[in-house]
Amino acid sequence: MKRILVTGGAGFIGSHLCDVLIEQRNKVICVDNLATGHMYHIHHLLKKKNFKFIKHDVIKSFNIRGRIDQIYHLASRASPIDYQKFPTATALTNSVGTYNMAKLALKKKATILFSSTSEAYGEPKEHPQKETYWGNVNPVGVRSCYDESKRFGEALLMAYHREMNADIKIVRIFNTYGPRLRPGDGRVISNFIRQALMDEPLTIYGDGKQTRSFCFVDDLVRGLMLMMDSNYVGPKNLGNPKEFTILQLASMIRKLTGSKSKLVFKELPVDDPTKRRPDISKARELLGWKPGIELEEGLKRTIEWFKILPMVKNHDSNSDY
Numbered sequence: 001m002k003r004i005l006v007t008g009g010a011g012f013i014g015s016h017l018c019d020v021l022i023e024q025r026n027k028v029i030c031v032d033n034l035a036t037g038h039m040y041h042i043h044h045l046l047k048k049k050n051f052k053f054i055k056h057d058v059i060k061s062f063n064i065r066g067r068i069d070q071i072y073h074l075a076s077r078a079s080p081i082d083y084q085k086f087p088t089a090t091a092l093t094n095s096v097g098t099y100n101m102a103k104l105a106l107k108k109k110a111t112i113l114f115s116s117t118s119e120a121y122g123e124p125k126e127h128p129q130k131e132t133y134w135g136n137v138n139p140v141g142v143r144s145c146y147d148e149s150k151r152f153g154e155a156l157l158m159a160y161h162r163e164m165n166a167d168i169k170i171v172r173i174f175n176t177y178g179p180r181l182r183p184g185d186g187r188v189i190s191n192f193i194r195q196a197l198m199d200e201p202l203t204i205y206g207d208g209k210q211t212r213s214f215c216f217v218d219d220l221v222r223g224l225m226l227m228m229d230s231n232y233v234g235p236k237n238l239g240n241p242k243e244f245t246i247l248q249l250a251s252m253i254r255k256l257t258g259s260k261s262k263l264v265f266k267e268l269p270v271d272d273p274t275k276r277r278p279d280i281s282k283a284r285e286l287l288g289w290k291p292g293i294e295l296e297e298g299l300k301r302t303i304e305w306f307k308i309l310p311m312v313k314n315h316d317s318n319s320d321y
């Protein structure tokens, strides 16, 4: 039985990871400041004796008694709307927060896995994106609090690895979706499903021809765990290489929900990447990982989850849970 720390464990991806780690009979300590996470995601775990929740902001130093074998460092706002509202906290979470977790990992001789992002590639000039691509990021743009701090987090962990032989893993996660996406978090799949279920217009930013590649959360969690248990440092891309335009996504969600929602075109956010698709040959060859859940199937499961949410049932667009 391993003793595993999950920062950001009350969030969307983190709570699914906690579920699997608990199912596999590990001891899990979930550290989260509930900035964008929610107790609703983990309330079913609170009664398990091998699960512990600690409300804490990783920007502040953190210590814990006893052994820690692994740290999944997932804490960070991830939705552009969320992180642009709190740019300083976001920049510090991925820099100072990562420093705090790296120090803890070294002290406990634990392996630390850092959830970096496809945003590290910025507006990519290489397509699809391989791990060897250095990216094209606006260092002072509105997204820089997120993408530059993730890049710094990667650099800091590489420094810890080179200088102090810290056992580190870096993954670059591409757009991931599934149940427990917060309905009000502003990301495209949450927005479209919520809007479609309420027969409100689907908000297409720009002309909708920009692309993303969407990975179902169960596939992603499997990839995180394979990477953690591997001998590789990374970075490794984890994402679904099937690429869709935002217009294609909107039409799929309209079909699957049977919605009569119209499309409404809104201004494209500043520095919104025009395309994004992972090259996952490294994860395939070295980890034996590839996503197994097609977008249509994953969307059906996500829609089912949104349907049970009180704010969707009550047609209350202004509330989150």
Ligand code: NAD
Residues within 6 Å of the ligand: 007, 008, 009, 010, 011, 012, 013, 014, 031, 032, 033, 034, 035, 036, 037, 038, 056, 057, 058, 059, 073, 074, 075, 076, 077, 078, 079, 093, 097, 115, 116, 117, 118, 172, 173, 174, 175, 176, 177
């Ligand atoms: P999320 O917002 O649902 O979860 C993030 C969690 O981190 C939340 O529970 C939040 O409360 C917590 N958190 C934020 N700042 C914190 C702090 N300072 N201290 C403690 N806890 C803090 O987002 P998610 O989609 O689950 O993302 C999880 C991780 O994966 C993030 O690091 C994100 O950057 C990365 N990622 C996600 C995606 C995606 O498409 N979902 C893509 C690329 C990278």
Ligand code: UDP
Residues within 6 Å of the ligand: 079, 080, 081, 175, 186, 187, 188, 189, 191, 192, 203, 204, 205, 206, 208, 210, 212, 246, 268, 269, 272, 273
């Ligand atoms: N988007 C959109 N309508 C929305 C929300 C997002 O058209 O209601 C677009 C957004 O401009 C971007 C893509 O969908 O091109 C993915 O946005 P998201 O915020 O989910 O993630 P990103 O990949 O930009 O971090």
